[in-house]
Amino acid sequence: MPQVKVLSKRYDEPDAHTLEGYTRLDGWRALKRVLGQDPAALRDVVKDSGLRGRGGAGFPTGLKWSFVPQDTGKPVYLVVNADESEPGTFKDRELMERDPFQLIEGIICSAYALNSPRSFIFIRGEYLFPGIRLEEALAEAYAAGYLGEDIQGSGFSHHITLHYGSGAYICGEETALLEALEGRRGQPRLRPPFPAVAGLYASPTVINNVESIAAAGQIMEHGANWWKQWGPERSPGTKLFCVSGEVARPGNYEFPMGTPAREIIEEACGGMLPGRNLKFWAPGGSSTPLLTAEHYDVPMDFDSIAQAGSLMGTGAMMMYSDKTSVIEATLNWIRFYEHESCGKCTPCREGNFWVGQILERMLGGRGRPEDIDTLDELADNIFGRSFCALADGATSSVKSSIKYFREEYEYLIANGRLPEHIEAHAGPIADNAQSDRPRMMVGTGHV
Amino acid sequence: MFSPENRAKAEGLVDRYPVKRSALLPLLHLVQYQDGYVSADGVAECAELLDLTKAEVAAVSTFYTMYKREPMGRHLVSVCTNFSCAVRGGKEVYQRLSDHLGVGHDETTEDGAITLEHAECLGNCEGAPLVNVDYLAYEMVGPDAAVELVEALRRGEQPEPTRGMLPPGVREASHRLAGIGPIDPEGPGQRLGLATKEHGAVPVADAGPGIATGVIAFGAPSAPVADSQPADEEDLDEAQADSPAGDADAVRDAAAAEGVDADEIAEEAAPSAADPAVEGAATEGDS
């Protein structure tokens, strides 16, 4: 399956981020088609398309929308999750940088379908440049009557507020995001009540990933069957895959769902770096269990990856070679989860702390033979027992690295050091997918 | 304390959200714009603006890594050390910068030019190793290039990043992060803040006479009620005019501010069919 450009179709256009460019490049077609239609019918289109959420969990977007009660007397809020913080994930960033209007149009269409008067884009604070691109686009959209009161004379009104986060991975979890948006510590909420019923300000709330909302806009424009032309039945559509690590040309590449990993890496990314062979990889960010070279041909869709023992996640393919230590990777990520744990529940707060301590001791040459089983058991004691999915994700690399690379652990414990062939690093990237795309400097990026 | 100018911006932020506590994260960015870190004054002022205790504000500010405990230097240099950058040399970049600048994580050089931090994945793995200056991306930066970069920054230069804009200084970046656009309201650049608390407002129960309107009607002991008139007719008119809408906000905000779960706010706030703000339709147009 070759690369397709659906969500990324304007990535190569230098002025796609301007209202003028976007309009010229077939922008606003979805909105024109949507305004005036029956919102319920539009929700059905998204449901029928089988679109699954692109933020990690893969929950069907249309189904999520159908949970929202429309008659509570409270406003329905749409919250766009642009808190893209999963290590290895940068697909939403490029979408917002290069094609911010696509997101905005997707939001307006989705809001129309949901009868929502107000939406919030919760963007991670470190995404200052994509944020500024969105701010500029929002200002232009307001000025041109695409936002605000009586949009394009349709009688529909909608307002979008861009809201920067402040540095917390956990805010990608939707209820933690709501807490942050309400001005609190980003700690996940108990469910029920589910956000669809009582989310932001205790009102019905839909929370969708940037890529999901952009896709939903296009689906409402072209119809459910159009979307289903790509990918397997249970994972329809195209997907932005963000590839990083030891490949020749990392970057964002859009492929139909179900494209084998090998094809994405070999054809789009130029394969692994010269002299390096694939050893282990995460198919959907550091929270997804590691796979090995054996799984190189796994089709990149929700079900196939699950069958292979991992998860689709965000589609962030992190590729590492035989010169890289899986234990170092695991410690790196465990420290990440320890740092990003919100602290609310015991297994995540204490468990990640402890796992990190053990791994660090091992890499410091003071491993004990029983450490491997302790780690494995600890991961089991954390997985599924914590408050939210953060800690589940944290255990992924621990469990899978022991499963596939137990001998590396044993070598480390026995010898007090990693095998000789492990190298410190592969050197800076020289060329990536962005190299071919227009340079992006903000002409009006005034402070 | 916010300067008068920033105070006005802060009040604008408070006015932006259907429940004012939502303004807390942006307000803390605004504090960092003014003070370069989350200062004690800033915490107190956020608490005052949002009817929170200082503990509640600091509980939030200490949760997020972008809020700093000490004044930042002119530029914030963040080095990604998560694994896709680490495998490309991110840790060496950080170590070299740390050695070169003589500062550790979250520390500032003596000349006040640079605050250094190692950061978790900054979402730019295709450019590993990544260095951010004031949250703007410098991709594929090896240790030598990183040293050149910070030296240029120290000299007061603004090396061009791979994407974005010239790093303006972290305080200026904080202004943008507060969600209030460029610093100069008359200068070039886009305008935001068009939506206000009225857009998509949560309906609340009606509130009644009295609260915050001053003494009403009842003064003279034993005076027959029918005869009692407010000392100042305008006060009473105001009292009537102000309720329910103005007071409703006060009650709702107070509930929200005091940490009542959102569920309860909602239940207390029995839907009011008459509230036009529900559909976000009857509010003023963009200004």
Place this chain on the structure above:
Amino acid sequence: MSDVAPEKPKLIPITIDGQQIEVEPGTLVIRAAEQIGVTIPRFCDHPLLDPVAACRQCLVDVDGARKPTPACSEQVRPDMVIRTQETSELARQYQRSQMELLLVNHPLDCPQCDKGGECPLQDQAMEVGPGESRMYEKKRVFTKALPINAQISLDRERCVLCARCTRFSKQISGDPFIELFERGALEQVSIYGDQPYESYFAGNVVQICPVGALTSNSYRFGARPFDIKRIPGIAFQDASGANVRHDVRKGVIQRTLARTNLAVNDAWLDDKNRYGYEFIASPDRLTTPLLRGDTGSLQPASWVRAVDAAAEVLKDVKPEEVAILTGGRLTDEDAYAVSRFARDVVGTDNVDFRTSPHPDDLTVLPTIAGDTTVTNTLVEQAPVVVIAGLEPHEELPLLFLRLRKAWRQNQQKIVVVGPVLGRLEEIAWQWIPTEVGGEAAALQALATGDHELLAPITDVLGADTVVLAGERLSGSPDALPAAHALADAVGGAFAWVPRRPGSRGAVEAGLLPGSLPGGRPLATPGPVADVWNRVPSAPGKDAASVFADAIDGTIKVIWLIGVDPVADFVDADLARRALESVQTVIASDLMPTESVRRADIVFPAAAPTERVGSFTSWEGRRQAWPQATGAAGHVLPDWDIVRQVARGMGTDLGWETANDVRREAAPLMAVTDERGPSVAEGTVWSSQAPSPDRPLAVAPVPFLLQEATMLADAKELLASAPPASVWVNPADADGLTDGHLVTVTGPDGSVELTLAVTPSVAQGAVVVPTTALRELGAGMTHVGLAPASSPSTPDTASAGDA
């Protein structure tokens, strides 16, 4: 007041550990398990706090669940099949694993930890924890013992971050000065900087802490759970009737804890009731009778000599020349004994338990004797509560918690009438701010319902409305009767809410001039006449008239029982002059108060825990308690003191024990149809017009933590109190801001206090602590406010003296 019976919800069938039971919808699994006697281990769970599911200790195995289920947050579903640690190895494994994780960073300092021996973590670690740790690495450490207020210390490394304390402060008391700071493995409970956890309820977080992280300084390292006796008691610092437990070692209270009683205090206690026990063991206690000797100083004397001296004095004067004034600490037994002693033995009706007597009391209070309609439960369930003359946060903190709970859980509509909204600002639905003294007009307007502006309120008043009138309300002319009339007019319920523990019992016992036990007027004594030998025919004088007449010389003997009028009386100067003029002062008290120092005969009285007794709470709930502590010196309970003096005067009242008194009193104090307003005459206080230099009308509020006889030696408690302050409306602040030191000026003097600028005080009014009033002048109703010396102008210390 019959409740509209809500439709009984259908019960939900579930299976726990093989047992099939039916529980109410919404029941949490952890509660359902308790119903069959299974205690699922837990730390963060607390039945009165919202579930948080943070500690994960309560994981159980539920059929069909993809993951282990936290029992503390999961509600039952029909046909749910739950297996706890009792029947499931899986559940046991879950719980073992979480315990191991909880202990990863927990220090092994149980031997010196105050919680050792009564620690849920210790107990559950013994039960389900691993015998040995697999943790070889370094544990997290924090600086030890962070003080979070003057009374409470926090050891963060012991904390398991269950968030009980922070949820309490946020959800229950609404003063979130403690919060969770930082995140991840560094998450910790803390206060902000130097802003202490100033809450009247702070002590509760010590009690609900499931580990030794939060400890009270007054108990820290003081005792061990195995060498203290746990003795039930009733709160003696206010009229709440809160159920407490005194932990006693060698006859001395080491700490007081709340006992759970959902009908009274839930599981909570305010800090005054929790920490206000130090006076009992104070070295300053009166421990022996004193007689004023030939040299003019008070000298120790034997009980026999002191009793004879008192009997002699009382026999030497005419009955109507004697007055007996009592205070708020008297138990029901004491109050009855004094009531009978005055009327039956001495023959005087000059009795009064009030320190701020107003004539409206005499018409209303006798009619509520024996009335138990309004309870905490009724207050909690009432859709609308009208409050006047009461700032519950300062005057009856546990009632404030009850109102806050009703607001939070039942969306109760709270209507406040009067010049002060105070801490009710957070939860009040409506405030009708009046001028000082304007309550009656507002209450009447609510009753008649003909005031347009009040329509939103009058629309919701009805049979399920509760009207709460504070003891201060009678200080506002006609307001107390108006509040009672409002309840009658809407068909709702009325309660008089006194502050002090013995006040309601004093009403029941007839410690008001003209009022006999059960609120009976002198003219219709009913069964009282059968028990007592005589009942006065003419009504007596209230406390203010007593003092006035003492100066005139028509009152010759004043017996003060548990009252210190020189400090507490509304016109302290009048009281001082009266005690100086009167021929003889007898005083029964705990401490050498200012009034005691002016007495001629002094009896040392027993503290509440040194004897058995009972208090009638503001609800009319009579609760008895056993003796908890050893008696200091030669003290006696007040009922026994009057019994001894009666015997010295030749009358045997027939009591040998407190139970004898109670048995005699109970039928007389029960609710009766013979209740009625007293015919005694009371004093009307003169009022003074505002003047340019004294423009603000005073709304006196007795702040919770201010110096008082029964707070003697409670140093940490008093140190944890917010500074004494005056509250004014922003419109009256005149440019002054919060925290400014201001000079408050009355006709007789001035005091310096901290200013609090708050919209919860009506314009034109100023809240002044009652302790400050006596400096300002007798009968004072208006004060002036001016900045005291400010740092920039150090030479204006007397700026207020205009």
